[in-house]
Amino acid sequence: MSKKTSSNTFSYSQLSSFKNCPQQYKITYLDGVRKSNESIEAFMGKRVHEVLEWLYSEENRLKPFITFDGLCQTFDNLWVDHWHKEIHIADTHKNSDYYYSIGKRCLSNYYSRYGPTFDQRVEDIEVDLKFTIGDHNFRGIIDRLDQPEPGKWIVHDYKTSKRPKTERQALNDIQLALYQIAVEQNFGKVDEISLSWHFLRIGSEVTILHTPEQLEILKKKLIKMVDKIYNCLDNENNFIPKESILCHWCYLWEECNAKVGPNPVKRAD
Numbered sequence: 001m002s003k004k005t006s007s008n009t010f011s012y013s014q015l016s017s018f019k020n021c022p023q024q025y026k027i028t029y030l031d032g033v034r035k036s037n038e039s040i041e042a043f044m045g046k047r048v049h050e051v052l053e054w055l056y057s058e059e060n061r062l063k064p065f066i067t068f069d070g071l072c073q074t075f076d077n078l079w080v081d082h083w084h085k086e087i088h089i090a091d092t093h094k095n096s097d098y099y100y101s102i103g104k105r106c107l108s109n110y111y112s113r114y115g116p117t118f119d120q121r122v123e124d125i126e127v128d129l130k131f132t133i134g135d136h137n138f139r140g141i142i143d144r145l146d147q148p149e150p151g152k153w154i155v156h157d158y159k160t161s162k163r164p165k166t167e168r169q170a171l172n173d174i175q176l177a178l179y180q181i182a183v184e185q186n187f188g189k190v191d192e193i194s195l196s197w198h199f200l201r202i203g204s205e206v207t208i209l210h211t212p213e214q215l216e217i218l219k220k221k222l223i224k225m226v227d228k229i230y231n232c233l234d235n236e237n238n239f240i241p242k243e244s245i246l247c248h249w250c251y252l253w254e255e256c257n258a259k260v261g262p263n264p265v266k267r268a269d
């Protein structure tokens with residue numbers, strides 16, 4: 001992406017990467033560097049998401065109930081099948097068993113709340129949508145979309161991270177605001193959309209409804225964020241490294257102007 005063209009498509013991950021560190025954004029999305037390295041937190045989060053995707057698969061939705069053993073077995077299989085040599089642990093006091101058990105706890109919390117029937121009105125899972133805001137094109141993948149009654153929608157997002165959001169933070173969150181806009185533009189009858197975060201580690205949830213005015217403010221914020229990226233494109237040096245604690249979870253040290261050598265964080269065993 002060198003200039004502003006209508007073919008550029010943005011995602012929440014891109015905006016978040018640019019906000020955290022413009023240099024990381026450049027290396028990943030402009031230079032196209034992709035690494036197989038990942039943090040154990042990301043690895044665990046992906047496996048939990050996959051289990052919940054399996055849980056609401058078309059086949060499972062037809063079943064009257066799902067056992068917790070079934071959930072655990074699926075998690076174990078996914079964990080083993082996807083394990084690889086480039087998984088890293090930034091916290092030297094923790095090992096892979098610790099993160100495995102956090103993943104299990106996330107599933108146990110979810111099961112206690114919704115199992116064994118899981119009878120929500122699921123429209124679809126991993127919903128991949130294209131949409132526009134202003135002149136900008138976006139793409140987003142929604143973890144789960146429910147339609148409890150005609151015209152009423154619920155966007156669900158699963159989080160395995162440590163800290164839950166407060167309601168105030170949820171109201172200012174751009175990720176699910178993006179998904180709300182995506183649903184509005186892609187589904188015929190939309191009377192109401194609620195946004196629901198599942199903080200799986202502690203088994204809590206936050207659900208909000210935006211007023212049209214709040215959504216308008218978030219749209220302006222999103223347009224500003226994209227404009228900021230375009231403003232940097234004239235000169236590669238504009239994508240300055242922003243060093244922070246997040247560097248521990250970044251595997252682009254060899255490409256980064258602020259670092260020397262690879263990220264020294266230990267490999268998971």
Ligand code: SF4
Nearest residue numbers: 021024241247250256
């Ligand atoms: S190591 Fe830190 S400063 Fe460098 S690209 Fe990654 S996050 Fe940015």
